Amino acid sequence: MRTLDVVRHSLTRKGVSRSRGAGSHLSPEGVRLARRLGESMPDMAYVAVGDLPRHLETAIALGFAVDEQVAWPSGYVEGEVDHHDQWTWDQPFVRYAALLAAGRGLHDVAQEHLTHWRRVLDAVPEGGAALIVSSGGSIEPVLVAAFPGADHAAWGGPLHQLEGATIEVEDGRFTGITVRRGRP
Template sequence: MRWLDVRRHSLTKKGAARGRGSHLSADGITLARFIGSEAGPYERVVTSSSPRAVETAVAMGFAVDDTMEMPSGYVSEEIPRHAQWGWTDPYRRLAGIIQEGRAAAAVAETLRVIWVDTVGDVAEDRSALLVGHGGAIELALVACFPDASHDSWGTPFAHCDGARLGFADGHFVSIEFHRAPQSPVPPS
């Protein structure tokens, strides 16, 4: 079996300091370092091309092997921005949206393929890390596990939340969620 660890990027700067791509805040770096201290090693590390995703992987202590454009999980009229936070059973709702077969289903499939490609070339019994974004991660998880008991998956991904996915015979076969401490940020 191969493993894919997926993490949402860490905490970002707010207000005028946010900048293009939302760079990590000092608390975000501390949180990513804490998460990284218990993660890895990774044979391959892929992030979205956004600075906050790259900075998260680096702050975790891992060199980035590749960056790529990853579509947003927020699909106009189907999944409004941050809507998953207000939904009861967000993963079950996303599964229903994907089953409708419209634009969100295509985005979910694109993300699933990126995840498969990220872990597909990793050696047996080794791991890859993918750092992405809230909204997209939830949609991709449902696409990777369409028949799972989605109502048991809990809340959407907060900063640095993650999941470890087992990959065998060309598809994902297991999932284990890893929730990051949100407040206070662990000491470095």
């Protein structure tokens, strides 16, 4: 068995201290919270992050060296999911399941992410763990795509900073998921 930890990035800077253009950087509080979470995480055999500064900074603040930055596509797909729509939905994971079942652009985005997740897991030895750091709105639909038959209503609302999931993988199949809630 292998495990894959998927984590939404930590808290970012706000106001005038927020960077322009390249994506926001972590706030001092975001760094502190990520350090605290990282102390409770297992060693990671492979770490992949998205291409925004907050993804890389979160992994480093968690205490992990980054093996790869990936420019994976956004979960915000024109005509299907607008930016931060998941915060307006009563049951976002249920809504994502319906959108994915339609087989349109969001389905393709989720499948591309899953391809990366599986590739990352291929780099992990048996009994090892990998880490993915990404953004909200991208993680949620991929979790649903990985576990299409799960009780998505039980997963609750959208993922806040440093929330995510631990996924168990056996023989290349996603076999178990624990959705992690709450900041450290």
